[in-house]
Amino acid sequence: MFDFGFDDFDDSIREARLNELVNRYEETGPSGYFDSEALEEIAGYYFDAGRFEAALDVIDRLIDQHPYSSDAWMRRGIVLNNMGRHEDALDAYDRALEQNPLDTESIVNRGITLDSLGEPEAALECFEKALSVNPLHGEALFNQGVTLERLDRLEAAADVFERCAEVQPNHPEVWYELGYCFDRLDKNEKSVACYDRHLDIDPYSQDAWYNRGIVLNRLGRYDDAVESYDMALAIQDDFASAYYNRGNALANMGALDDAIESYEQVLSIEGDDAATFFNIALAYEELGDYQTGRTYYECAIEEDAAYPEAWYGLGCCYDAEGRFRRALECFDRAIELRPRAAKFWKAKGDVSYNLGSLRAALDAYERSTQIDDTSRQTWLDYAEALFEARRMEDALAAYRNALSLEPNCAGTYFRQAKALLALGRSDESIRSLKKAFRLDPEKKKEFQYAYPDLYRNARVRRLLGLDHA
DSSP: OOOOOHHHHHHHHHHHHHHHHHHHHHHHGGGSOOOHHHHHHHHHHHHHTTOHHHHHHHHHHHHHHOTTOHHHHHHHHHHHHHTTOHHHHHHHHHHHHHHOTTOHHHHHHHHHHHHHTTOHHHHHHHHHHHHHHOTTOHHHHHHHHHHHHHTTOHHHHHHHHHHHHHHOTTOHHHHHHHHHHHHHTTOHHHHHHHHHHHHHHOTTOHHHHHHHHHHHHHTTOHHHHHHHHHHHHHHOTTOHHHHHHHHHHHHHHTOHHHHHHHHHHHHHHHOOOHHHHHHHHHHHHHTTOHHHHHHHHHHHHHHOTTOHHHHHHHHHHHHHTTOHHHHHHHHHHHHHHOTTOHHHHHHHHHHHHHTTOHHHHHHHHHHHHHHOTTOHHHHHHHHHHHHHTTOHHHHHHHHHHHHHHOTTOHHHHHHHHHHHHHTTOHHHHHHHHHHHHHHOTTHHHHHHHHOHHHHTOHHHHHHTTGGGO
8 A cells, every 4th residue: 555645745745834932932922813722833843842941931921921720830840840940840840739738740740740859759749649440540550650660669660551551551660660570579471571561662762672582581582682782773873871781691602702701792892790700700611711710800900909709719720720829819909898608718728729729728628618508519528628637527527418408419328427437436437429320320440449448348348339330
């Protein structure tokens, strides 16, 4: 079907007539006569152009003609609010409500101004008053939701936005704010659905595509998250945060080279940034390129010398390269910056052990378990160090803590047997080994090398069923 664009033609006629009206107003000045309808159009023209002083002059002229016009006083309030003259705006709304106490538009706009003044509870009273007059007032519902959201009353805000969506299902911002509330409430599937509704109405909303990507990433839907960030970037190609979070999603997928490219885009847009350098370093570390990883961790530290995670990452790279003393220096710096980080102490314990500093390793592992007693690997490493220090009872307790966190770990039962044997509890040691073999029959192959003395004992081999293996 051909489209001759009559609507556009009508719009152009209206625009030409409005321009002519404004020109005539500016030419005649105060002496010219304009009726109330013309003055409203002229004021709207100035308001839309951001010329608020000019709009206010026109509204005041309208009020001179019609001092008891509720609508004119309300318009004055809106203009004053946009000028930042909030107290004057409230006075104007009050004048409007003197003429028409049930004017819901004035009540709602008064609430918006009160919210701008940092009086959210008074604003909520206004929105409730408007809704008592008209329970289906979309703007009252929307602004009530925004105020509740700003107060962090997210459940209540979401309820209000859902009511608003029933009244104004094609209002894109309602779906956006509802999606944001569900995002904050960790209702991720609902959040994505709301952002989808928003994008059905406003497909060129880069912020909605971006927020949608964040939620999808949290859901583990990394491919979909990357696609969502790509849409945001197609709309705004210098959207640095979208590149950054796109990199995170790609890293979560294991697409580390692509993640690095995305992070590099952030640097090209925003310049040097510690967090971005850190993420690039982490990707190189995971790729096993420790030298490049160190370079980027050092860049992060150069930007922010008090970045504990960057010091920790730098230490991990040195550790992986076998440069334990340099690693220890980095872990000590990380601990100095964040002394309550259990993984920093664990890393210090590992590298101290590798340096042969058993006492320092034991102290570090102990600190780590005091901060966080839920890491099986820390308890296991602590147990091994305690065993080497000949603190058998303590080692056994540490092995048991590890088993309480992962009861079906064959390796822990296998190692625990050493401590039991050293304590002379041979029957319990045999039971521990049997449990390890049941959980992982491959452990039988390790037994000969880990326990050579026991392996040479025919009775032990018989009890463990090794001669029949």
